[in-house]
Amino acid sequence: MSLVVLFVLPGLMALVLWLTRPSPRVSRAISLTAAVALVALAVRLITTAADGVVLVHAFGGWRPPFGIAFAADRLSAIFVALHAVLLLLSLLALRPEIHGERVAQRAHPLLFMLTFGLFGSFLTADLFNLFVMFELVLITSYLLIQIPGTRRSLAGTLPTIVVNLVASTLFLAGLGILYALGGSVNAAELPGELAQAPETLRRVALTLLVLAFATKAALVPLCFWMPATYPTLSAPLAALFAGIMTKLGVYALLRILPLLVLDPWIVRALVWAGGLSALLGVLAALSQYEVRRLLSFHSVSQVGYLVLALALATPAGVAAAIFFAVHHSLVKSTLYLVADELERRNASRDLRRMDFRIAVSLPLTSCFIVAAFSLSGLPPLSGFVGKLGVFAAAYASEAWIGLTLLVLASVFTLASMLKIWRFAFQQVPSQPLGPAPTRSGAMPLVAAILLILTLGFGAGPVYDYSAAAANALLDGGAYRDAVLLADGRPAPAPRVN
C-alpha cells in the first residue's frame, strides 16, 4: 500500500499545484511539506527494504505475468530515498525571491511531476512500464529546462529532446525483441526466460537497451547532449538534474543487469565504455571555463566509474556502483549549488572573470572544499570510500585497463577541482570590484555538506546496505519470488468445474 501512496502523492501534488496556482510563497510552503512527507515515506520504505523484504503491489490485483506490478527491493528503495532527499534539497534552494517568482511558480508542479515519473521508474518491475515512466520523466524535464524561456534555454532543449527521443525509440525496439524472445517484459521474469534464447537476437535486443540507457546516463560517446543542456537550467533544478537524471540511466542498467550478464560481450563493452567515459569526461571537463559546463562533463566521467563498476557484474562491483551513485548524487548537487553561488556573486559564468574577493567567505569556501575533496576521493570523505570500492572491485576482477583508466581519471578529477579553486577562489582580476553581489541562502548548502560528511563518516551501514542490495540483485531469487507471487498471497487454486 505504501508503494501506491509514495507513487501517487507526487502526482497529486503536481495536479493540485498546477490547477490552483498558489502564490510563490504558499506554493513553496506546500511543496516543502510534501517533500518532507516524501522523505519520511522513503525512509520508511528503505528501513523495510533493509530487512530484505520486497514490497510488491500488483495494480488492479492482476498478478504478473498478467498485470503490472510495482516492487521495492533494496535497490529501488535506495534510489527512491536518494531522489526524495535531493528533491527536498533543491526545493529548499529554489527560492522565489532569488531565482525569480516565475521560475519558482512554474517549477513546483513540474518538480512533483518529475518525482512521479522517477518514483514510477524506480519502483516498477515491468520494463514497458519503465519505458512509459521514462517518457514521463523526459517530457517533464524538457518543460523544466524551458522554464527560463530564454533563447539560450530553448536552444538547449531541442537537441536534448531529439537525442532522448531516439534513445527511447531504441529502448522500445529492444523491448519488442525481448518480448518476442521471452514472451514477457517483466524484469523479474525475463532473466529465466531469456537464458535459452538464441544468442544473436538476444544480443541485438540487449544492445538496443544498453544504447538507450547509456544515452540517458550520458556515457561516452553518447553524452554530448548533457553538457549542452544542464548549464542552461536554473541552478537548483540543475542541481537536482545533475544528481538524479543520469542516475536514472544507471538505475535502469542495474535493473537489467541480470539480463546483461547473459551476454559476456555486452558486459565487456560496458566496462570499456565506462573506463573511456571516466577518462574522456574528465579531460573534457578540464578544458572548460564555464563552471557548470565543467561540472557537467564531470558527471560524464563519474558515470563512467559507476558503469564500469556495475559492468564487472560481481557483488563487490555492483555494491561499489550503488554506493558511488549515492555519493556522487549528493556531491554533484552540492557542487552545482556552489557553482550557482559563485556565478551569482561574480555575475559571470566564466571562471576567467571571477574574483576571489567576492567568492571567498568561510561557509562557501568550506562547502566547496568538502564537496571538491569528496568528488576527488580524498579520505575520510564519501568519495574515498566509493572510489576505493570501485578500484578494489576492478582489481579483484582483473580489469587492468579499466583500472588504469579510472586511476588516471581520478588524478585529473583533482586537477579540475584545483582549476575551479585556482580561478574562483584565488584569482585577482585587474578590473575593480563589481556591484554588490546577491546571495542565496546557505541552508541547503549546509544541509548538503552535512549529508556528505555523514555519508563519509557513516559509510559502513550504507556500504553494507549496498552490498546486500548487490547480492540480492545478482541472485534475483527474492525479487522474482516476490514479484511473481505479488501481495504474498498464494496462487489461486485451479477451479474445478
Add this chain to the structure above:
Amino acid sequence: MLPVVAVAVFLLVTAGVYLLLHRSLLRVALGLTCLSHGVNFLVLSAGRWGSQAPIVTDSVRAGDIADPVPQAFVLTAIVISMAFTLYLLAGMAVQTLRGGIPKLVPAPEDDGALPAEAILAELEGRGEEA
C-alpha cells in the same frame, strides 16, 4: 506477412535516420515520426500475427488469435510519440513566430563576453523570454 513488415521496418527506419541527420527541425520531426513508426511495426511483429481478435469463443481456433500485448504496447507508444511530435512542432512554431529559423543548434557557450547584468538577469529568472 512477416517479410512485408520487415521491408516496411527497413524503409521507415532508413528514412527516419536520413531525415534525423538534417539540421532543419521540420525534417528532424518527420524523421522521428518515421523512426518511431518503424519501431512500432517491429514491436507489433514481436507477437503472433493472427487473423482473429483475442477473444476466445467456441468458433475461434487458438492458433488464429493475434497476440494482444504488442498491440497494447504499440498503442501506448503511438500516443507518446504523437505527444512528443506535437511538442517539437510547438517549439518550432514558437521559434518561427519570433523570427528565428527552426533549426537544431547547440546552446551558445558563455565565453565571458556577455554583460554582467544579462547573466544576473538570467540567473535570477528575470531573463528576457526569447
